[in-house]
Amino acid sequence: MFWFWGLRNYGYSSMPMGEREIICFEQGWELMQKAITKLKNILEGLPEPQFSSEDYMMLYTTIYNMCTQRPPHDYSQQIYCKYRETFEEYITSTVLPSLKEKHDEFMLRELVKRWAIYKVLGRWLSHFFNYLDRYFIARRNLPRLNEVGLTCFRDLVYKEFNGKVRDVVISLIDKEREGEQVDRALLRNVLYIFVAIGMGQMDQYENDFEAAFLKDTVAYYSQKASSWILDDSCPDYMLKAEKCLRQEKDGVSLYLHSSTEAKLLEKVQHEFLSVYATQLLEKDDSQCHALVRDDKVEDLSRMSGLLFYLSKNKKRFRLLFKIPQGIEPVSSIFKQHVIAEVTALVKQAEDAANNKKKDLVGLQEEVFVRKVIELHEKYLAYVNDYHTFRKALKEAFEVFCNMGVSGSSSAELLATFCDNILKKGSSGKLSDEDIEETLEKVVKLLDYISDMDLFAKLYRKKLARRLLFDESANDDHERSILMKIKQKCGGQFTSKMERMVTDLTLTRENQTSFEEYLSNNSHANPGIDLTVTVLTTGFWPSYKSFDLNLPPELVKCVKVFREFYQTKTKHRKLTWIYSLGTCNISGKFEPKTMELIVTTSQTSVLFLFNSSDRLSYSDIMTELNLTDNDVVRLLHSLSCAKYKILNKEPNIKTISPTDYFEFNSKFTDKMRRIKIRLPPVDEKKKVIEDVDKDRRYAIDASIVRIMKSRKVLGHQQLVMECVEQLGCMFKPDLKAIKKRIDDLITRDYLERDKDNPNLFRYLA
Structure with missing residues (x-):
């Protein structure tokens, strides 16, 4: 180990210039030459005492004095030249002879050793001659001392040996490729010399080593690939290619310069993929569709990854031959396979629906959605890292989402599936974690739904039913899925649904206040247990409202709650939705008394028979003030x-x-508590009608927004911008857009240009 001191400004003679003894060049250099010889001996391992701080100060002062004497005794230029000669002499007498007698790997070791010694020599001498760097060289704009040392090594050592060194390094790398053990640290140190000689530039490394190394890499892997493509299956070939790529990438981090990585991997990718892409895709025993069909996820991912790299860098590869462009053929095969699988699922579900009873259709649809989710998650594992595959999967599932199953759209199926998951008792043995995971997977499928407005309308209606009839299994799950949908579709999509959940929370607080009101006001007694759910108009789906003639018992309940509500606010009007109400009443039959769970309307019908034994259809309709359709449904249910x-x-x-109709006093059932449901109403048709109406409004609003900002626009451009604006909620029909444009012209929002009927103007 060599010790040297980090001193810069050492003490030197403070004697005035006129009184200082003049040092002649020969005398001063003889002193420096002895110190340099001693330094060389130390570096070569010969017995010499180490330099002391006094020695160092004396040498530095000598150089200082020789460079600051008045002309003609200022020897700065001569010392600068001697500095260079010192390196040249050391290289000629010591470095070159030691390298010439070594060969192959031994030459590399000697080069690394000599380079290390040479750098230490340079550091010591730069300290001795530091005054030159600080003043003389700076004033004359000459190469600095460290550059002089590197230049000497480059001109005398590097230029003579770089070719031999390069060949030995490449041969060692090839040996490692074949599985032999090599000294990686040695390779790293040798290649560092190629970089260091450039003095901040990469020319020497790139021209003298990298170019030949890349050429050798191409030749090496060209021979390997030509052999493997004939003997191996596609997955085996890809496995070997992946292993080689990983090995080359590791080599960059272990001994090559980082700038080589992109060029190296490009060459290897080219030899493995560009040259043999056609053969890989057409191998009879390992076609891509077979990999997909047989769930060879790892093999397909490997192939996809490599071809994806090719596709992403196709501009740099400059392919000149007629081969499929990278990953596109694989993604196309993948897309067709997924479409085939989903189509088979649809057919299977339709066949099951046609062969089963109606009450099993819902179950079959739920099983179908679960299978679609499983299929989506399965293929999602293929595509997570590759944009082209994600696109193929999206296009494949969009085919399914626009297909429909047994008369039900995908929007309806997903809304129903969510409803079944979130209902009480519908989740079966699923844990909270399983439910959350399932809901997460369902929300992923929303990416492929083109009729998001239909999904929103259906989901909102089913959510309302769960909340109003206490059918929701868990409020946390309700909020969780709304948050997931919000992240996917935006806050506007879920704003009303979130307010519905909030309304139910406020209702519980409102009910507590109502009970306190009843306990504090003895005159306000409805006579029965009463729970009222107050909903905010605009957030909830619209429900049919009618003036039902309530029995006196229920009229009193309405009156008491209205009085209570007026104590809370006088600026809101209560509109009673009797179609959503339920009552628990006691039915006194001859066999036994039973509890009946019925709607408010059914309750009103049954209460009529408290005062009459026999009533006609017209009597009931008149007493209740209902329409024919409503009376038919009520009487049919009872x-x-x-x-x-x-x-x-x-x-x-x-x-x-x-x-x-007469009261059936002999009615009985094995249960003491029964729920009498009204005949179901087909709300699907009504929902679709509402969605179509909302779409007309949305198209109108979109056209007006576009024309208000653009003022004048052509028909085709207007249609394109309208489709783009509305695409996140639904895919508007082009004929519907044209019809809405004509309607807006009729209503004086737009006008056609007199000279060009395909040009529209906005009328402010």
Whole structure:
């Protein structure tokens, strides 16, 4: 180990210039030559005492004095030349002879050794001659001392040996490629010399080593690839290619300069993929579709990754031959395979629906959605890292999402599936974590739904039912999926649904206040247990409102709650939605008393029979103030369905205006508590009608927004911008857009240009 001191400004003679003894050049240089010889002996391992701080100060002062004497005794230029000669002499007498007698790997070791000694020599001499660097060289704009040393080594050693050194290094790298052990530290140190000689530039490294190394790499892997492509299957070939790429990438980090990585990997990729892309895709025993079909995820991912690299860098590869461009053929095969699998699932679901009873159709649809989710998650593992594959998967699942199953759109299937997951008792043995994971997977499928407005309308309606009828299994799950949908589709998409959940929270607080009000006001007693859910208009789906004639017991309840609500606010109006109400009433039958869970309308019908034994259809309709359709549904649920609370004359399954009804006092059931449901109403048609109406408004608003900002626009451009604006919610029909444009012209929002009928102007 060599010790040297980090001293810069050492003490020197403070004697005035006129009184200082003049040092002649021969005398001063003889002193420096002895010190240099001693330094060389130390570096070569010969027995010499180390330099002391006094020795160092004396040598520095000598150089200082020789450079600051008045002309003609200022020897700065001569000392600068001697500095260079010192290096040249050391190289000629010591470095070159030691290198010439070594060969192959031994030459590399000697070169590294000599380079290390040479750098130490340079550091010591630069300290001795530091005054030159600080003043003389700076004033004359000459090469600095460290540059002089590097230049001497480059001109006398590097230029003579770099070719031999390069060949030995490349041969060692080839040996390592073949599995032999080599000294990686030696390779790293040798290649560092190529970089250091450039003095901040990469010319020597790139021209004298890298170019030949890359050429050798091409030749090496060209021979390997030509052999492997004939003997190996596609997966085996790709496995070997991946191993080679990893090995080359490791080599960069271990001994090559980092700037070589991109060039090196490009060459290797070219030899393995560009040259043999066609053969890889056409191998009979290992086609890409076979990899997809047989779930060879690792093999396909490997192939996709390599071809993706090729595709991403195709400009640099400059392919001149007719081969498929990178990953596109693989992604196309992948896309067709996924479409085929999803189509098969759709057909399987339709066949099952046609062969099963109606009450099993919902179950079959749920099974179908679960299979689609599993399929999506399976293929999502293929595509996470590759944009082209993600695009192929998206296009494949968009085909399914626009296909529909047994008359149900994908938007409807997903909304129903979410409803089943979130309902009480519907999640089966699923844990909270499983439910969250399933909901996360469902939300991923929303990326492929083109009718997001239909999904939103259906989901909102089902959410409302879960909340209003206490069918939701867990409020946290409800909020969680809304948050997931919000992140996917934006806050506007879920704003009303979030307010619905908030409304239910406020309702619980409101009910607590109502109960406190009843306990503090003895006159305000509804006579029965009453729970009222107050909803905010605009957030909830629209429900049919009608003036039902309530029985006196329920009229009193309405009055009491209205009085309570007026104590809280006088600026809001309560509109009662009787179609959403439920009542628990006691039915006193001869066999036993039973609890009936019925709607508010059904309650009103049954209460009529407290004062009458027999009522006609027209009597009931008049008493309740309902329409024919509503009365038919009510009476059918009470007299023709599963639970016959009323006897009907004539005793047939249909309701007509000539029918008469009596209370069935002999009714009984094995259960003491039964729920009597109204006949289901097909809300799907109504929802679709509402969605179509909303779409007309959305198209109108989009056209007006576009024209208001553009003022004048051509028909095609207007349609394109409208489709782009609305694409996140639904895919607008071009005929519908044209129809809405004509309607806006009729309503004086737009006008056609007189000279060009395909040009529209906005009318402010």
